[in-house]
Amino acid sequence: MKKAFPIFAVLTAVLLSYALYEALIGAPTEQTMGNVQRIFYYHVPSAWTAFILFFVNFGASVYYLIKRCSTADIVALVSAEVGVVFCTVVLVTGPIWARPVWGIWWTWDMRLTSTLVLWLIYVSYLFLRRFSSSGQTPLLAAVLAVLGALCVPFVYFSIWFFRTQHPQPVMGDGGSIDPRMLHVLLLNWLAFSCFAFLVCWSRYRLETLQREVDQAHALESLIGPRGGVR
């Protein structure tokens, strides 16, 4: 297990470098947008990764509410943290692309607005985790995660009424994407997923260690440093 982490880290680094090369040089240049379009190889995989992480957060929270196991709580915490980071990447790369192509940084269109609201929900989740007293944090956070996930379809439907300006999803029917571009996109998605998993893994190890240290401190304050009763 201890060896698996550095090996996986090296593999992820190689994969990310290769995906970067493919995105910047390998993939064909888009006809109308030119090189600006290449940000799409970061934007879309980040969005997919973020959504998967939020889904993991929901699953782990439900599992925690049923079984009350601390591993599920750590998974929920880690996936929300890394998910918020990837969602931030989506929200930052979107306007960078939109400015030259649409001529505006931001528009209150359906996908943009719902991603922003999703980001707000999970940031409030992290706030709750930060502000609640330690003993009850997992339970309250799990409850909020369930409510937040339930809110997502409502966010989607309520913002659905706004006129949409965002390009249609490339993966559905009617997509006219170059197969070479699709290949690079999927490669980047794989690289980003591996990277997200790597960060989650290291964060998971850190959080587990942190909890062990906290427990040891608590125990020490109870029974004294030399094991004798104070």
Next chain:
Amino acid sequence: MSSPAGITRATLLKDLRLEWRSKDAINSMLFFSLLVVVVFSFSFDPSAEESRQIAGGLIWVAFLFAAVVALNQTWAREIRNQVLDAYRVSPAPANSLFLAKTLGNFIFVGVLEALMTPLFIIFYRLRSLGPIWQLGLVAVLGTWALVVNGTFFAAMSLRTRSREIMLPLLLFPISIPALLAMVQATTAVLVGEGARFWIVLLVTYDLVFTTVCLLLFETVLNAE
């Protein structure tokens, strides 16, 4: 008395009596929303046509901010003399307490809306082009959506540091779809368009979140 409905009624009547004698929540909410109305009127010119387009948003933002004032006081009163601990060890169902608190807040915010709406109409020279009963329906559904989530999150933020800041941080993001539906429905009725979609969305939102809050409240109340 010992039936769930009896417990709900007793708790609700106690809260209403306390509020009737102190008038803490309603006075602070009224003054607060009055301030919001006045401050907003300085940030733009409330002339008739323009104001109809933005009045829906304005009125609900004022009520949302004011409701947070009342929601923050909901549970604070029960902590002072360990009432909440007593409730936790008593065999009374947790959901009776939750429903009583939610209904209480619903009444407080409802009274606030009834008192503030005429003032809004006068200040912003509003005249609805659509049916008035739809505005009433939107008000009832929207207030319930705010209050049911607000009461729940107020109970959750009891167990956090700086709980008065925590409540809006938790409540606002989750309430965005409901708030959007309320604002859009109100504006649609005011300018004389159909608000059917938004009303259906509000009804669904209310049903889903009321059910989930009732399912999870006992867990939150007993969180240790």
